[in-house]
Amino acid sequence: MQELRDIKPLIELSDYSLYLLISAVVVGLIFAYKLFIYFYKYAKGSCKVNCNKYYFYMYCNVDWSKPKEAAYLATKYAAVLAIDKRRAELYEQLRVRLDRYKYTKNIDKIDSETMNYYNLYKQVCDESL
Secondary structure, three states: OOOOOOOOOOOOOOOOHHHHHHHHHHHHHHHHHHHHHHHHHHHHHHHHHHHHHHHHHHHHOOOOOOHHHHHHHHHHHHHHHOOOHHHHHHHHHHHHHHHHHHOOOOOOOOOHHHHHHHHHHHHHHHHHO
16 A cells, blocks of 8 residues: 555644633633622612612601601611711700600600701701711
């Protein structure tokens, strides 16, 4: 048999496709992580402002025609809004006055002193929002 001399043997090529795949996956994961952190910080920061505004809106719109329910709601929203020292002190003063209405069976009407504390707390919260 005659040998085929014009056919050359196979040349061995370096295959870097696995390294390219691994590096592409690592770069993609780093990019996805940084993107996730960016959106997480953005959402967390924007929610804080929006949530405080929402709670302030709910606090301002408490229906005082039902005093017992109003005392519970005002206490709840005021507690959420008490984020600094001044608000915390005013919240404690308001809470003491509202507790009288929360734990009584029959309530006629909220007195004017409690409403004054309620409005003062509302003004303090409105200044800082």
